[in-house]
Amino acid sequence: MARAATTTDVFNAVAEPRRREILDVLAGGEFPVNDLVRLLGMGQPQVSKHLRVLREVGAVDVRDDGRRRLYRLNGGALKPIHDWVRQFERSWEERFELLDSVLEDLEGTEDPSTGKESDHDRHDHGHGEGDPAGR
Template identity: 80%
Template sequence: MARAATTADAFNAVAEPRRREILDVLAAGERPVNDLVRLLGLTQPQVSKHLRVLREVGAVDVRDEGRQRLYRLNGHALKPIHDWVKKYERTWSERFDRLDAVLLELKDEES
């Protein structure tokens, strides 16, 4: 089975851990490439490659400011991931609530 291109959608783009790290850093605000290089301990070509993929799926935007290119998170492009995970959030919340009830029962039985 052929693997989907990393630039096909946000799901494929964020499957790579380094790209998720970049998104984590950009969630705090705009950053130039050199900041990302320093913070993540990657080389400039590696960061640029990951930023290109993230730009192609719309997860990051870039703007020029003088001689610098500043990158920022575009959360709207990550909404499909949020929507997909949200379906499972209810299930996990219900399971944790049931677990809490069982733990309370066990605690009451001990007392």
């Protein structure tokens, strides 16, 4: 199966680590190319090439400000990625809830360092000296 062109698919466009770095910087505001070059430690042609790809998928907008062109993040274009990751977030939350249950159950078992239930556990389960039922 042929791979989608980098310039038509936001997933492919942001798969490149240097483009993600550019997006990270642009998340902090608008920047001209020269500032991006300096901040990222990349050559100007390389930054411009990556910006072109990000513009073509809509992840970056550009506006003229006098003689400068300012680039900014267009977060809306990243929504398909957010939506895709969100379905996994639900799975992670369910697994963390299960883990919490297991950890709560383990808290109620004996203390591995002493082999006895903790005072907290005896109190919670009605064990101990002050229990009128004598359990």
